[in-house]
Amino acid sequence: MAATTTGRPLGPEGSLLPSGHLRRRLRTEAVIRAALFLAALVSVATTGAIAVSLLRPTIEFFSEIPVGEFFSGTTWAPLFVPAQFGVWPLITGTFLVMAIAVLVAVPCGLGAAFYLSEYARPRVRAVVKPVLEVLAGIPTVVFGFFALYFVNPQIVQKFWPFGNVGTFSGLAAGLVVGIMILPTMASLAEDAMSAVPGSLRDGALALGATRREVCTKVIFPAALSGIVAASVLAFSRAIGETTIVLLASGSNPQFTLNPGQGVQTMSSFIGFAGIGDQPTGSTGYKTIFAVGTVLFVITFVLNILSVRIVRRFRQAYE
């Protein structure tokens, strides 16, 4: 058999075989690799657990309540007797709050992002960007407090022109949700804009464009995929926001698109029902899961959409 000059055996075509020490090492490596794989599986297990924990009660729920009633009824009163399970008030409520929030967060977030990316001096940017990041971390309960005791009485009640506004309103909740997600929107959009190569900017400026035109005609299209991804994230967060809506929009699910009224969203209903601690296995308990499934599906679809859009619109640079 072939061997090295020191007498160690060689493998096929004279290759080096692992020594005993190395062999042990490789075995340990295999174990470590398996352990890491198991760790990675935890995330899959989590999604699986969410799916299972949501699905079973949801299926049971729909065996008791006809799907038709759920998706066509316009009165949502699942915790009363006799219960009514028309989910539309929750959907209109969610849509109302989400629309107001997005109308606040996306334009203002884009505006702030344009400013930071294209207009601000580096020193201003170095201060404002971290400030925005910190502001993005303020807990939602603080915003809810703000919406209930400041925004609604001082702003909505005073300035809403279409009739009286009570203690709770979808508008107050929507505005504050928008303010809450604004820093995240601005931050992500600004990241997308910074990724646009300077050469594109310089070229446009050299051709005589003003800074505004560079923003609207060069940066915006170039960063579009990142901007859209940020906007979709804003949509998701607005839909999923619970605490602010719970505190500021009341608990009366109304089938309305009037922001001056209090509304209940899917998330705030889940929070509301959760506080009340429904008895396990009751229809009220299962309602939490049915609504939770609808919510999960919507955000899942939005997420996939965002990934697709990013891939489609992304312009590759070097």
Added chain:
Amino acid sequence: MTATTGGTPLTTERRRLVQSLASTVSVGRRLRDRVFFGLLILSLLIALVTLFALLIDTFLTGQTRLNSDLVQNMPSGRPARAGIQSAIFGSLWVVGLAGAVSLPLGVATAVYLEDFAPKGRWYISLIELNVQNLAGVPSVVFGILGLAFIARGPFSWGFTVGTGAMVLTILVLPTVVVASREAIRAVPPSLRDGALALGATRWQTIWRQVLPSAVPGIATGSILSVSRALGESAPLLLLGALTFVTFNPDGLDSSFTVLPLLIFKYASDAKAEFHVVAAAAIIVLLIMLLTMNTAAILIRNRYQNRRS
């Protein structure tokens, strides 16, 4: 071109050139420029002014109760005596545990996905899709999961510190994974290649070269993720953390309450004196968050400077 003071024909010519160029920007365009810029500033101001107004209003409301009593006392039905100690400790316990569990788990997942996973296999894409999706799920859904699976259902741990910690771990995990992956990816390939060329195994490379280099990124990412957990209220709402708890937790099976929910409770109270306590509690929570975020930013800056 040599810099010249005014008066030479070259400079005048340049000035005339600039002026002629400037006049090509019509008044209309310039007006739109100004309006646009105004809108941008307005957007930024809306964000900053509102947020600062919120902070200042909270501070002014709560500052009268910002004393040692607040932190030493337990919640009480009497606003003058109400404190937040049990909530502070409850938060520390639950969030601390969540961080302690999610950090190794998240880094392990990131390491696997970045360095060990065979690219392109279906199950790898499944894992990646899962992590991405979980990062975007509304936090209240994790509360539902906790209620059905952990508090009741198969685990049946009840409404305890263990349940709360586990739910927050699952909540925080995806963001830790994403942040760790970014940090590991940012390690220059030369570091890996060099180690491998010297005969190190993959794990040795990771453990001794890649991870230490990625530590600042991982630390920053995890601190930010965990600080998000500190401010979470929705998932714990469904886990019975809204109860009146006047003691600090002493084990995984303790009842507990957390700062955001105590704030929620005091803010919902109709009595204005409780709003003052709520505002003071908000200040305490914000200080805790600010400390964590500053630590994260400092770590990031320090190690970035060191490397360059």
Added chain:
Amino acid sequence: MAGGLLLAACGDSENEGTTDVGTDDTTESPQAPAAALAGDIRIDGSSTVTPLISLAAEDFQTENSGVRVTVGTSGTGGGFEKFCNGETDISMASRAIKDSEIQACKAKGIEPLAVIVANDGLSVVVNPQNDWAKCLTVEQLNKIWAPDSKVNNWNQVDPAFPDQKLTLFGAGSDSGTFDYFTDAINGEEGATRTDYNPSEDDNVTVTGVSGDKGAMGYFGLSYLLENEGKIKGVEVNGGDGCVAPNNETVQSGDYKPLGRELFIYIKAESAKRPEVKAFAEYYVENQDTITEEALFVPLTDDQVTKIKSELTAVTGG
């Protein structure tokens, strides 16, 4: 301490004088109260009763630092659900336990022991700017709150009232207050219109009513007294004239039909634990000061005597 006197009256001669450092399920009778009482007491239930019991729990824990009391607010119904599942030791209720709930408890081997903790006048409230609805009859209330009611303006309640939109706030369906109100006003427990702002937390109802000129809500008397100025009470005419809820009218029964008793239900098995027994006794002995501070209507002397004998019958042996 008062508890010790009660025990002496109970006639318990076993193990007198021994200190109890034990935790759960000891069948020894407790003695020297200042000794180390320890253990967990889990309480849940009605948001009406919560302010009262929280206050008692707080003071009790100050005197007995080894005992840990938690108070949840899941509503009367939710509280009973947990209680009959064995998850809590004491359930707070703003109505009497239902038969179905007693069955559910017995099925799990849990025996509820009723203790009246206070009297209450379920109060109807309106916004302070509401100067027209000073007294409402039961019929008017029924007209507003009936299951198929479409009343959304005050002038539909009484033509003399102004044209003002009516916004309703009230208790959630897990609430004993809800059960009691619907039973008394609408004739059937649980029968109500559903387009109002329900909440398990009466504080939210207070906030709601205080922020809306045309609002109306209902909750326990203590919330009215605690928040005077933010909300205004309405006199209720139960057939014998307009009566405002206060200590006298509630205790005498003149405030009707919304006068009621508030309860805690103790798990008989838990009641044998020294710390739980001590808590119950602490409450009964101090109920006059506790109810006064919490702005609840105290027990009448007859009620106190009755409770004391019931308690000692279950726990003293």
